[in-house]
Amino acid sequence: MGNALVVHAKRLPQSQKALRAAQYVRMSTDYQQYSIENQAVVIATYAELHKLTIVRTYRDEGESGLKIENRGGLTELVEDVQSGRADFAHLLVFDVSRWGRFQDVDESAHYEFICRKAGVKVAYCAEQFDNDGSLLAGIMKNIKRVMAAEFSRELSAKVFAGSVRLAHRGFKMGGPAAYALQRRLVDDQCRPKGILTLGQRKSLLTDHVKLIPGAPNQVEIVNWILHEYLRHKSQAAIARELNERGMVLLKDSSASP
Known part of the structure; x- marks a missing residue:
């Protein structure tokens, strides 16, 4: 996994940030298929192929993707990007659902927009498409966000139904x-x-x-x-x-x- 460096007080010029990247990794409490270590391996491979150096790690371990509350890693990432403290030009994320399985699918798009507006390019390292702003990328991301939200709704319904059935027994x-x-x-x-x-x-x-x-x-x-x-x-x-x-x-x- 990439090094989580201390934030420098001095802001780097854009030319020096061109090949510097941060990674955001998250493991939820109800979906453990991809551990943080597995995400980091895929992200590291992507960084090596694109000659990027991972200089910072933002992580949320054991936190639900349904809301941003208690997700210190994502909150810190957004604050660094918005304040201009980010000393990197790329953000590497495992897949679209790592932002979260928000019931409002526009919320995960909002965090990507914050990064893009600040000049930080977001890459989804495990997805089968390039996040290059093309029509295909936009369609695929929206489909993925809807799928993530629907997954959380179905999971909640299944967990509730299972709990009721077991309680009745x-x-x-x-x-x-x-x-x-x-x-x-x-x-x-x-x-x-x-x-x-x-x-x-x-x-x-x-x-x-x-x-x-x-x-x-x-x-x-x-x-x-x-x-x-x-x-x-x-x-x-x-x-x-x-x-x-x-x-x-x-x-x-x-x-x-």
Whole structure:
């Protein structure tokens, strides 16, 4: 991967930036087909073929492409280009979708336009077309942007439908167990495989997690709380009595109050 150099205070003249390039790489949280290392290899090959020197790397690792929030790499890139601090004339990107899978397909085009307006040429190193401003390039980029947006919509729908189906079957869909509950790991036939402690996660796609009663003393406390509440005791009074008894309600079922 190219070196991520410190931004120089002195701005380089255009003639000195002609063969200098930056790369932008991103790996999302929901689409891991291309790792940042794989992107960098393709970009480095492109740079070598076109006699470009990669002097800067902007990266967003583990960030969704649906929005620019929390994407420090892209934000820094845009700021450098717009402010004139960019000491390169080329920006190398793996493909069109690396900008993001924005629901508004014009958003990814907007970031490319910012670069082009500042004199920075954008190249998509893994695409089968040259980003040369031609009619073909414009058509292909728009098709790719629409495909990226549609992919994110379909993926969201599939993930939601899958989560609903698994929840209907009684499986827990992530997060720690509530007080007086614990997480049991089961296989695809719902056969128990063990208890997950705080911080542990399932490792196999075919495994699932079910909630079961936790420590008996915690279950007893929850039953007492419900009993008192049904007797019309206020929540404040229940909390006060628990505090007086020194009860600390922890989510970790392995810890006793």
